[in-house]
Amino acid sequence: MKKILQIVLTAVVIGFAVTACSTQNAATGVQNVGRGKFTGTWVVNNVSYEGLVENAVSSAFDEAKPSAFVGSTWKLTNSGNGIYTLTSGVSQTIFWSINNNGPSGQMFQFKKIFEGDKAKNVQQGYQLMVSSNDGNSMVLKTPVAIGNSTGYVVYSFNKQ
Secondary structure: OHHHHHHHHHHHHHHHHHHHHOOOOOOOOOOOOOHHHOOEEEEEEEEEEEOOOHHHOOOEOOOEOHHHHOOOEEEEOOOOEEEEEOOOOOEEEEEEEEEEEEOOEEEEEEEEOOOOOOHHHOOOOEEEEEEEEOOOEEEEEEEEEEOOEEEEEEEEEEEO
8 A cells, every 4th residue: 555655756756847837828828948949041921910009119129110110121040149130221130039938928038249249248139029939920019118018010021
């Protein structure tokens, strides 16, 4: 009897450990996407707004109006290096990563890297919620606080 109880308790403990360590669904209900689906060349084909009026956000990523990112090209390598180029010709080197433990689920995050910078020394960065990514199309959302609620700037990408 004592041995059976010991086996049952061991099985329960292992079950809890496996459940606690397994990948959780994001708060949005979207499964975490593997890093490989983010790599490649992406083009922003649309910028829309959820819970915001279009001109409520004057600057995205301290660079330009969100609408200026339509048509921009984002090149993301597996090493984390990347660059985005706006249609105006402005380019910015970035270092990107994925945070699977964000408060709102999986987050795409990046830091701007300027000449002479090392990514590990750059403190400021940007986080976007991963709404979807099937490897060919991707939707990322930037949360924007509005009083007691949150609106979103929504960036839709297609892979080139």
